[in-house]
Amino acid sequence: MNRPPAAAPAQTSDWPLSGQGERVLLPQTLLASLAGHPLSKAFHPLAFGYYPRASGHRMARRHPADDIVIYCVEGCASVSLGEHRTSVHAGDLLYLPAGQPHSYEADPRQPWSLFWMHLGGEEAALQLRQLFGAHSLLHPGLHERLLSDFRALLDSTRGSHQLSAYLHAANLCRTILSYAALLLSQPREARSGLDIDTLHLHMQTRIHDRLTLADMATLAGQPSRYQFIRDYRAHTGQTPVKAFLHMKVARACYLLETSRLPVADIAQQLGFDDPYYFSRLFRKATGASPAQYRKQGMAPPRQDL
Structure with missing residues (x-):
């Protein structure tokens, strides 16, 4: 049986990693395995990471090949998506579709801290459009569970090159987005005092x-x-x-x-x-x-x- 072709390696930024920064790029052999596995061929990560207080972080892609999701947990950044320009703040979830030119830059005074995922698979674009609709920016807010899931994603492949670890990572990517959808469906409650x-x-x-x-x-x-x-x-x-x-x-x-x-x-x-x-x-x-x-x-x- 012929295996479906794997996606090309993710087009990640080359921002220099700080002490707690992390960047995980999946090797081509694992991408090929994920693209052919029934549990991951529809939706899987190409790369993921975390950049804390990413001063000087900027990127411009004229022909992006990957679907990218960014969760900002601190600070802010400016983003251009096609002709549209917006600001991203803590608690925002940003979608940068494959094929659409974009650029972003961390605020020089309050640089953003961000978790990010490059995503691929037969249904990746469809599932992301179902979550984001016609929007590129959603605001699920700052939630401990959402951050914990991103942390679990970073931890899932640590010290392991086994396919099972990356299948788990693929499932965590789905979990992150499905939990964000759940948060967005809940009514907002006004908070006072200690949050x-x-x-x-x-x-x-x-x-x-x-x-x-x-x-x-x-x-x-x-x-x-x-x-x-x-x-x-x-x-x-x-x-x-x-x-x-x-x-x-x-x-x-x-x-x-x-x-x-x-x-x-x-x-x-x-x-x-x-x-x-x-x-x-x-x-x-x-x-x-x-x-x-x-x-x-x-x-x-x-x-x-």
């Missing part, structure tokens, strides 16, 4: 860092750290510091389950310079060491760190 969802998104964005209580209060727009702790505990039943540690442990669980990265590398990715301290924290949260968790498969971490 937990937006705060959690900022915490997820900085999961590789070591945030202090003062840092989190600033992200939440709360001038008083003590009032911030009280408000956060009233909403969630735990302190923000414990919640952030729980996010790190949950991410570690995912990486232990889906990658072959050494424990020390996982610890370093999550902002822990000392892998032994990370292991003690992990054991306290899950009841098992990272090595035991990876070997046996365990339940998700407890909330009472």
Whole structure:
């Protein structure tokens, strides 16, 4: 049986990656496998990545071959799509169709942080048109779950060149877009006071860092750290510091389950310079060491760190 031809390698930007920036380009052999597999031939990634605070990031494509989706989680950028010019802000989802000339440039004062996907497959353009309709820009808003799915996409192929990992990545691309469609179908609710969802998104964005209580209060727009702790505990039943540690442990669980990265590398990715301290924290949260968790498969971490 003849295998369908694979897409050409993705036309990604060459923006220099910073410390937490990531860019994953699928090799031609994997693209060929995805193009011929029944689970992915209709819709699969060609490349994906994350650019944090992408100062100087700009790109112009006269004849783009890929369908591109960008989720802006911070800052802003200007975008030209054909004759139309618009601005992209945090919480916006941008669609750049294959074949339509476009350009974009990060705002020099508030450069955007963006997750991005180059997409291909027999039904990629059709499925994207169904989501975006006649629009190139949608506003699902900033949501922790949407950011977590993009993070899971980046984590899905880490340390693995197996086809199964990339089939999982293809499914995550679908999940991201279907969840965005669900968010767009929900009525907007006015929010006042502490915005937990937006705060959690900022915490997820900085999961590789070591945030202090003062840092989190600033992200939440709360001038008083003590009032911030009280408000956060009233909403969630735990302190923000414990919640952030729980996010790190949950991410570690995912990486232990889906990658072959050494424990020390996982610890370093999550902002822990000392892998032994990370292991003690992990054991306290899950009841098992990272090595035991990876070997046996365990339940998700407890909330009472």
